[in-house]
Amino acid sequence: MANIKSAKKRVLTNETKRVKQQAFKTSMRSAIKExxxxxxxxxxEEAKQLFILAEKKLDKAAGKNMIHKNNAARHISKMQQRLNEIAQ
Incomplete structure (x- = not known):
């Protein structure tokens, strides 16, 4: 544990941020699976709605640097291809 007051605060804020990111990443992965x-x-029809939701979550995660932007783009591309396949 840190000795300096500001370092102690930083440890607490890092932990809070980690928990929030973990919850968001879990919901993002769940949206992709759904x-x-x-x-x-x-x-x-339901797949289209879930695609929009999953795409929003992936874009938000990439925007906040939770995941790499190319990772998000790759997931979105694969989901779009899958949606196009079943729509035909």
């Missing part, structure tokens, strides 16, 4: 479940069942 999309793929609906896509596998060929439910186009």
């Amino acid at each position: 999309f793929y479940k609906k896509a596998d069942s060929s439910n186009v």
Whole structure:
């Protein structure tokens, strides 16, 4: 543990930030999984809605540097391809 007052504060803020990021990343991953479940069942309308939700979460995570922007782009691209496949 740190001895300096500002370092102690920093430890606390880092922990708070970690917990919030962990919760957001979990919800992001869940949104992606839900999309793929609906896509596998060929439910186009619900898959479109879940795609929009998952895309928003991925963009938000990339914007806050929780994940790399290329990682988000790769996930979105794969989901878009999957959505296009089931829409045909």
